[in-house]
Amino acid sequence: MARRNIDYTAVDDQYHKHRRLRSGAAGWVLLAGLGVAYVISGDFSGWNLGLAEGGWGGLLIAFILMGIMYTCMVFGLAEMSSTLPTSGAGYGFARRALGPLGGFATGMAVLIEYAVAPAAIATFIGGYIEALGLFGITNSWPVYLVTYVVFIGIHLYGVGEALKLIFGITVIAVVALIVTAIGLLPHFDTANLFDIVPDGSLGSSAFLPYGFSGVLAALVFGIWFFLAIEGVPLAAEESNDPKRDMPRGIIVAMLLLLVFGSLMLFLVPGAAGAEAMGQSDSPLPEALRTAAGGDSVLADFVNYAGLAGLVASFFSIVFAYSRQLFALSRAGYLPRVLSLTSKRHTPWVALLVPGTIGFLLAALTGNGGLLINIAVFGATVSYVLLNLSHIFLRIREPGLERGYRTPGGVVTTGIALVLAVVALIATFFVDILAASITAAIFLGALAYFWFYSRHHLVASAPEEEFALLEKEEKDLA
Numbered sequence: 477m478a479r480r481n482i483d484y485t486a487v488d489d490q491y492h493k494h495r496r497l498r499s500g501a502a503g504w505v506l507l508a509g510l511g512v513a514y515v516i517s518g519d520f521s522g523w524n525l526g527l528a529e530g531g532w533g534g535l536l537i538a539f540i541l542m543g544i545m546y547t548c549m550v551f552g553l554a555e556m557s558s559t560l561p562t563s564g565a566g567y568g569f570a571r572r573a574l575g576p577l578g579g580f581a582t583g584m585a586v587l588i589e590y591a592v593a594p595a596a597i598a599t600f601i602g603g604y605i606e607a608l609g610l611f612g613i614t615n616s617w618p619v620y621l622v623t624y625v626v627f628i629g630i631h632l633y634g635v636g637e638a639l640k641l642i643f644g645i646t647v648i649a650v651v652a653l654i655v656t657a658i659g660l661l662p663h664f665d666t667a668n669l670f671d672i673v674p675d676g677s678l679g680s681s682a683f684l685p686y687g688f689s690g691v692l693a694a695l696v697f698g699i700w701f702f703l704a705i706e707g708v709p710l711a712a713e714e715s716n717d718p719k720r721d722m723p724r725g726i727i728v729a730m731l732l733l734l735v736f737g738s739l740m741l742f743l744v745p746g747a748a749g750a751e752a753m754g755q756s757d758s759p760l761p762e763a764l765r766t767a768a769g770g771d772s773v774l775a776d777f778v779n780y781a782g783l784a785g786l787v788a789s790f791f792s793i794v795f796a797y798s799r800q801l802f803a804l805s806r807a808g809y810l811p812r813v814l815s816l817t818s819k820r821h822t823p824w825v826a827l828l829v830p831g832t833i834g835f836l837l838a839a840l841t842g843n844g845g846l847l848i849n850i851a852v853f854g855a856t857v858s859y860v861l862l863n864l865s866h867i868f869l870r871i872r873e874p875g876l877e878r879g880y881r882t883p884g885g886v887v888t889t890g891i892a893l894v895l896a897v898v899a900l901i902a903t904f905f906v907d908i909l910a911a912s913i914t915a916a917i918f919l920g921a922l923a924y925f926w927f928y929s930r931h932h933l934v935a936s937a938p939e940e941e942f943a944l945l946e947k948e949e950k951d952l953a
Contacts, residue, residue: 481676481930482576482930482931482933483558483930483931483932483933484933484940485808485933485934486935487934487936488881489748489810491934491936492939494707495802495806495815495816495817495823497503498845499823501598502713503714503716503717503721503867504715504720504721504722504724504725504728505725506639506640506643506725507708507711507721507722507724507725507726507728507729507942508713508717508724508725508726508728508732509639509642509646509647509916510539510639510642510643510707510729510795511541511645511705511707511708511726511728511729511730511733511823512646512729512732512788513642513645513649513703513724513788513789513791513792513798514652514699514703514704514705514707514708514729514789514792514793515702515703515704515733515789516602516646516649516653516733516736516785516788516789517597517784517785517786517788517789517790518701518702518703518737518789518841519653519701519736519737519740519760520552520600520649520652520699520758520759520760520782520785520786521600521603521604521738521757521758521760521844522596522600522697522700522703522780522784522848523535523698523700523701523740523741523761524697524744524745524753524756524759525671525697525754525845526538526693526694526696526697526698526754526850527745527750527751527753527754528755529668529686529693529694529695529696529697529754529906530684530686530688530690530691530692530694530697531672531683531684531685531686531690531694531750532669532670532672532745532750532877533681533682533683533684533685533691534658534682534684534685534686534690534691534693534694535694535697535741536699536741536746537691537694537698538691538694538695538698538699539698539701539737539741540698540740540897541610541695541698541895542695542698542699542702542895542899543701543702543734544891544892544895545847545868545892545895546702546705546730546892547730547734547885548863548864548888548889548891548892548895549706549859549892549924550667550705550706550726550727550730550883551727551864551882551883551884551889551897552862552863552888552889552892553569553706553708553709553726553864553866553883554705554722554723554726554864554880554882554884555593555723555738555878555879555880556569556866556869557569557708557709557722557723557726557882558718558719558720558722558723558878558879559869559876559877559878559879560939560940561712561713561718561719561722562712562713562803562939564583564786564800564804564807564937564938564939565586565604565706565707565709565710565712565799565803565902566580566582566585566586566706566709566784566800566802566805566858566861566862567579567580567582567583567586567800567803567804567809567939568663568803568938568939569582569709569862569866569869570583570861570862570864570865570867571939571940572865572869572939573866573868573872574861574864574865574868575866576883576925576930576933577922577930578864579809579939580804580809580894580922580925580929581798581802581857581918581922582858582861582862582865582922583804583809583914583925584804584918584921584922585853585854585858585861585918586697586706586707586800586854586855586858587797587800587804587830587853587859588850588851588853588854588917588918589704589802589851589852589854589855589858590688590707590796590800590851591706591797591830591833591834591887592850592851592854593703593789593793593794593840593851594624594706594789594790594794594797594831594834594848595834595835595837595841596838596844596847596848596851597786597793597844598619598624598788598790598834598835598838598846599615599789599838599842599843599847599944600619600756600757600786600844600884601619601620601623601783601786601787601790602614602615602616602620602832603615603757603758603760603844604757604758604759604779604783604786605619605764605783606719607687607757607758608778608780608859609778610766610829615757615842616761616842617835617838617951619838619884620835620838621835621839623787623790624831624835624942626659626833626847627787627790627791627794628648628742628794628827628828628831630791630818631746631791631794631795631822631827632818632820632827633820633822634824635698637794638740639711639793639795641791642795643683645784645788646784646785646788648781648784648785648790649699649781649782649784649785650736651781651786652760652777652782652784652785652792653736653739653740654782655774655778655781656700656739656743656744656760656763656764656778657739657740657743657766657772659764659778659895660743660744660746660748660763660764660831660857661743663740663747663767664743664746664747665746665747666746667750668684668745668746668747668749668750669745669746669847670682670683670746670750671749671750671751672685672686672750672751672754673685675687675688677689677690682902685910689905691902692902692905692906693753693832693905694904695898695905695906696849696852696899696903696906696907697848697850697900699852699855699856699899699952700798700852701733701737701741702730702737702904703784703852704789704792704793704796704833704849704855704857705726705729705730705733705897706858706859706862706919707792707793707796708723708726708729708797708850709723709739710778710795710800710803711797713938719879719880720749720879720880720898722879722880723879723880735915738762738822743763744759744760744763744764745922746764747763747764747766747767748766748767749766750876752766756781758779760778760779760782761776761778761779761782762775764778771934776915786917787920794827797826797827797830798822798823798827798830799815800828801815801823801826801829801830802814802815802817802823802826803809803815803937806937807931807933807934807937807939807940808932808933808937809925809929809933810927810929810936812824812934813889814826816830842931846909848908848909849906849907849911850910850913850914851874852899853900853903853911853914854904854914854918856896856899856900857900857918859896859899859900860890860893860896860897860900863889863890863892863893863896864893866882866886866889867886867889867890870885870886871886876915894922903930922947942944
């Protein structure tokens with residue numbers, strides 16, 4: 477069966493029998509916890525590197541701009557996930573709105589983001605463990621290997637168990653953020669935010685020590701406060717009532733992340749100094765030690781609990797990459813073997829393959845900053861396409877039944893689209909090597925689609941059925 481240069485191949489009932497996820501595993505509370513878990517590592521480490529790029533003022537502006545972008549985009553995702561509730565999420569939304577090429581491009585951009593982000597987080601986990609001085613362990617490949625093996629193993633056991641464990645670990649991490657805020661508040665001094673000496677570049681000042689270019693450079697790290705929140709809809713096929721639970725879960729998660737990010741951005745450099753925190757591998761416990769004048773029980777607790785935050789994000793993004801890869805493979809966009817599920821309905825191949833790649837990236841580079849930039853490039857490409865998808869769906873299918881409607885409609889996602897384009901451009905200014913590597917991988921994937929996979933798609937995959945049904949309805953009309 478061919479449709480506009482797209483060829484579909486027939487599959488039997490056994491095909492989907494071996495590619496089945498477990499439904500009813502999560503309500504909106506677990507989904508909100510999942511959304512926070514995706515991102516919470518960004519409050520413990522990574523964001524602070526933006527202080528060295530743009531100073532505190534530059535990072536503040538980046539946080540505000542990216543906070544607006546993510547909030548507007550989340551409202552659009554809430555609508556689309558209640559309308560098209562499949563595990564394909566971003567790929568499924570873009571497939572309906574932008575066609576097969578747009579769907580595949582969105583899915584691959586999300587997949588690049590989610591496959592690389594855990595590798596970056598693994599290096600941060602190593603940094604926190606080294607800071608604790610446990611058994612002389614260093615930030616090196618054995619830490620990354622154990623991290624991948626343990627948490628992929630739990631996912632292989634079952635999604636319900638994994639989501640509940642993610643939620644429990646996330647609660648510990650949230651407690652650590654609250655404790656950090658309470659511990660640093662008495663030591664907050666506005667002068668500490670502006671202790672970086674201006675470098676004399678255009679627009680440089682105490683507020684913007686690296687000038688206007690520093691704001692652009694800090695955008696990538698402003699994204700790290702929220703990176704991967706868009707992964708909540710990937711759990712659609714495993715939720716209780718996606719039309720109700722998806723919007724509620726992702727919006728609550730976004731609001732919590734705005735609060736936590738604001739607290740860390742102000743209190744950590746405000747207590748320990750922006751210059752020092754811009755170089756730290758474990759900024760929260762280091763800020764607490766600086767404030768206390770040495771080691772403290774509170775700093776040690778946050779250091780251990782900080783591991784929980786990093787683990788929560790690592791653990792949850794492993795869930796996300798497996799579901800995105802599962803959906804693309806099930807529909808034939810990527811090799812179909814990648815979507816096989818076990819007797820416990822977990823996509824075991826989709827868990828293991830990106831996990832192996834991520835471990836190798838972490839072990840061979842050991843560079844969390846480089847890996848962040850690669851992940852962010854993939855993310856910003858997907859954000860442009862996701863916001864376009866919402867706008868196109870609103871314009872082309874105004875009568876489509878929606879479980880939730882975005883406040884402000886296309887104006888809201890239009891704002892997110894403009895900011896996403898700015899963020900995408902910024903990635904080339906911040907790290908041309910990371911952006912170029914990611915762009916090359918992305919273009920290679922598009923070539924694979926054009927020359928092979930578009931001729932071997934599966935019409936009965938849920939995301940394809942949604943899109944084909946819409947086309948048939950138009951043809952009948």
